[in-house]
Amino acid sequence: MTYATQPSNAESTTADTPHGYDDLRRLMSLMTGDEKHSHSATSTLDVLWVLYDRVLRIDPRRPDDDDRDRFLLSKGHGPMAYYAVLAARGFIDEAALRTWARYDSTLGLHPDRNLVPGVEISSGSLGHGLPIAVGMALGLRARGKAGPRLYCLLGDAEFDEGSNGEAIVAAARFGLEALTAVVVDNQSSSLSWPGGIERRFAVEGWAVATVDGRDHSALEAALTSPHPGVPLAVVAVVEPKG
């Protein structure tokens, strides 16, 4: 399949997109019932929007397309921003947002890939997304599919889970160029990461970048920068969790 040309002015709304960036907070309020959202509730919002608006080659009409890019939300906590972006991009109906967290809703406090189109993994227990992404990258490689790219979003506190360390080593040794880890860093790790999370990836041989997690242009540049032969880690720094 062919994908639509990536929009260059991302704050605008593309032709097949129901909503734009300016709608996201209203969409989130359909779930939270609150027009104002804390920094922690929106810590992933800009990264998600840039990914879905400027980076990922995905089509809500074909969420299972074999050639799509894969986005894995490993940090499943606080998925309102994720659901808002999925609604804005046409993967889920806006009406579904109003059912958020109800017994028979498709949208829980942690997302379930079996219930929501376009959700690649069910998450909630921290530290599984990146290891699963390594497996998906190896699966794509074994199938000879060089096109699809994988983006996995983690949080800096999620990074406490040692399973990420296993995945970082393996992804680098296996040369998984198709894989990008995005770590949203709101300085919520209880024991902290002195010197920054970027170092943990760099020492294993990943390409790395640390950027302002609210700066769309900087995020786009980092997320689309070439990294031949190695995986890429982008640390997106946002306001401290408050």
Added chain:
Amino acid sequence: MRDRFVDVVTELLDADPRLAVVMADISVDRFRANGACARHPQRVVNVGIREGLMVDVAAGMALEGMRPIAHSFAPFLVERAFEQVKLAFSHQGVGGILVSCGASYDVAAYGRTHEAPGDVALMATLPGWRIHVPGHADEVETFIREAARTDDAVYIRLSERKNAAAVAGADGGGLVALRRGAAGAPTVIAVGPMLDAVTEAAASFDATVLYAATVRPFDREGLRALVTGTDVVLVEPYLEGTSAAEVSAALSDRPHRLLCIGVPRTEQRKYGSAAQHDAAHGLDAAGLRARMGEWLGAVGARA
């Protein structure tokens, strides 16, 4: 059994481009020695001593349409990586093949860290897993080939303990009647590698002897059809009583009594050989005969 597992998987790797093996150092030497690593570098994956990653990687490959086999010692595959099994396979809604070795205490000299008498009970807490406990290498081969053909969630428990011969018909997943007692005689169910010891122990009294190499799903219908009396003995080579609820559910509307024999929930802190542990737990023929005889009372007295 592990040799057969390696041979069959190697053959299947050559024939089936969906099949992949993910390991954490254990058994990698075997796939290296037979050339499988060199022939299929993208489908024979060693992640080093990282069992959690091993299971997540296997599940990730399954999400991409591959048919992965994750393989290690039972305590590391099932117990250390249990949340990965639960979430990366079951919760994602994809299947895969887990193949363990070491069983309850195959390498008894290694001590408790390499024992996994609780693996089947733990796996049985998850929905949908087919659990095979083969008693012979031929049964291993059958289960591996069958699992590779499907997309199901399958756990295959290899052991160094084995019966002298494979049981014909055990590949169907159901109970196989090896001996039919008189009407009303006790029924003894032997699981996997326990069969030879059970056969010897039960030789001297009237009993129906059934064999199970698949314990989930448990063949409840088969059991209902084959039990003619009230007394049922369940002999499993892992944690005692692991399948007790299955037997009870199968016979829930019939008066019956059940003796469960298996590995007790104790810390032995003993080394030595698996045979010595069998003897200590009463899982050799002499121990089984004594325990069944005592429980069966008058029936056992004739033994």
